[in-house]
Every structure is written in C-alpha cells, then in structure tokens.
Amino acid sequence: MKPFYKDWVVWVVVGLAVTTFFIAAEIELFEAVYQYTRAHEDWQLDEYFSLAFILPVVLPLLMYRANRRLRAVITEKEEAEAHATHLALHDVLTGLGNRRKFTQHMDAKLKREPSPKAALILVDLDGFKAVNDKHGHRVGDGLLQVIAARINLLTDDRGLCVRLGGDEFAVVMDAVNPKTLRQEAEVLAEAICETVRDKVSLRELPGVPLRVTASVGVAFLPPSTDPSDLLREADRAMYKAKQAGKNRWHMAALPTAGPVARAS
Incomplete structure (x- = not known):
C-alpha cells in the first residue's frame, strides 16, 4: 500500500482545509465569530465554534485512516487466499501445475x-x-x-x-x-x-x-x-x-x- 502522503485523498482534504481557512480569513469570519462569542460569553460558544472548525478536517482524515486499515486487511486476506489457491494447484518443488x-x-x-x-x-x-x-x-x-x-x-x-x-x-x-x-x-x-x-x-x-x-x-x-x-x-x-x-x-x-x- 502506498504511503499516505502519496494518496490524492489526503491532499484533497488538506487542500479543502487550507482553502476554507483563506476564505474565512478573507471575509473576516474568524473576527466575526470572535466578536459574537465575546458578546455571548455566558453561552460558552468558544468551544463549539472551535469544534465546528476542526471537525470538517479531522473527521474525514480519521475516516480515511480507518478505510485504509480496512483496505489493508482486505488486501492481505485476498493475497492469502490467492496464495492458498496457487499452492493447491501447483507443485511446490517445480512450480508446475499439479x-x-x-x-x-x-x-x-x-x-x-x-x-x-x-x-x-x-x-x-x-x-x-x-x-x-x-x-x-x-x-x-x-x-x-x-x-x-x-x-x-x-x-x-x-x-x-x-x-x-x-x-x-x-x-x-x-x-x-x-x-x-x-x-x-x-x-x-x-x-x-x-x-x-x-x-x-x-x-x-x-x-x-x-x-x-x-x-x-x-x-x-x-x-x-x-x-x-x-x-x-x-x-x-x-x-x-x-x-x-x-x-x-x-x-x-x-x-x-x-x-x-x-x-x-
């Protein structure tokens, strides 16, 4: 399996996160959120907004990591089955069919x-x-x-x-x-x-x-x-x-x- 940094999915997620960050900075979204949370400190919105910004990046990466592990297990199982089939139909000494x-x-x-x-x-x-x-x-x-x-x-x-x-x-x-x-x-x-x-x-x-x-x-x-x-x-x-x-x-x-x- 290729390294994670060579997988296009990782770079798509990172690219979306960076793009979102710059768009938010351009429209001064962070400033607006900050002012809103200051005006409603008793609601303790800081944590919720921080979580809202982090989850769109973290969750896809976690799901992608879990999917890679699942694919690795499936690939390993398929390779083991293919090897077992090969052994069942081939002579170990010569490599010819049996x-x-x-x-x-x-x-x-x-x-x-x-x-x-x-x-x-x-x-x-x-x-x-x-x-x-x-x-x-x-x-x-x-x-x-x-x-x-x-x-x-x-x-x-x-x-x-x-x-x-x-x-x-x-x-x-x-x-x-x-x-x-x-x-x-x-x-x-x-x-x-x-x-x-x-x-x-x-x-x-x-x-x-x-x-x-x-x-x-x-x-x-x-x-x-x-x-x-x-x-x-x-x-x-x-x-x-x-x-x-x-x-x-x-x-x-x-x-x-x-x-x-x-x-x-």
Whole structure:
C-alpha cells in the first residue's frame, strides 16, 4: 500500500482545509465569530465554534485512516487466499501445475472439445531412481527442477505442463491446426526426449554431469473421454515406449490411424 502522503485523498482534504481557512480569513469570519462569542460569553460558544472548525478536517482524515486499515486487511486476506489457491494447484518443488490442476484443466477441455484438437503427452523419466538413490534427494530434487523447466519451456504457450508426481510429468498440447495434430504431437514428443537426455549440471554436484532419458506416451482427446481414461491411454502408450527400450515415444491411435512407436 502506498504511503499516505502519496494518496490524492489526503491532499484533497488538506487542500479543502487550507482553502476554507483563506476564505474565512478573507471575509473576516474568524473576527466575526470572535466578536459574537465575546458578546455571548455566558453561552460558552468558544468551544463549539472551535469544534465546528476542526471537525470538517479531522473527521474525514480519521475516516480515511480507518478505510485504509480496512483496505489493508482486505488486501492481505485476498493475497492469502490467492496464495492458498496457487499452492493447491501447483507443485511446490517445480512450480508446475499439479495433478489437481491437470484434472481441472482436462475436465474443462473435454467438455468443450467436439473432436480431437489436443494431445496428452505423458513423460516418465528413465534412470531417475538410480540418480536419486546414488546422490540423494537434494540432487534428485534439483534434477527434477531442471527437467521440469526444460519441458515447460518446450510447451511454451501452447498448453499446460504439470508434474503428476514423482518423476512423472504431463503436457496437454493444444493443436495449432487440428488437421496436423498428430504431426505436432510427434514433434513435441521428440523434442521432449531430446531435451531430457541432455546432461544436467547442478551446483550441488559440481563436475558430475547427470543424465536421464524419457519414455513418452501420447494420447489424443476424443469426445466423451474423462481425464482418467485419457491418462490411462497415455500411460499404456508410455509403457510401450519403455518396453521398446526407453528413450523414445509411443503414440496411441487417432480415430483414423494406428499406433506409432519411434525411438529417439
């Protein structure tokens, strides 16, 4: 919240008070009030007139101060609620969306998509457990953060990238052109495999490059499919990539095409 002296309301009140003072001085209002109170001393009007001059300035400032405090409380509450909402929908380690965010996104998308216009790309890291067991959770967490940032960068503004849990990620990719959805998904799946297998250097482990690969499964959004069904389909495709040797992607069928596997 900005300081009170930078708020226009304060200066309006001060300006009105100063203007009133000079107008009163110009028409000799204070002199007239003084003479009137002297002529009626037994009425003790001095205090009442003094109060009448002070209240128009003091009351607005007091009300303004109370309003600022109320706004500060409301702002703090809104920020706390926004932070709580963010935590509920995002993974603390990587900053990506979490499973709950994924489910909400997919529920909304599946309700409005009349035909396949997006792909679900499931990514599971190969060899991560070995790195985590050998070098510890701190190094493992750092590796996950780097991989998450790389995948998210590839996703760009074309969809949602989330961490489903552990070393498993998902990308919901919106098609630039529904007719080229399959080709677009192939390009992104290949790019994910490439970026994951690039070595990772962490300051927690200087001079020791870390390498993992990715098994990637791709499924498409047909009508009348709920998120859990689609996730299972992508999961089956991903396991076929693992069975074929890892470090590759496997694509589930579009309505008019068969499955495709490709080594990366």
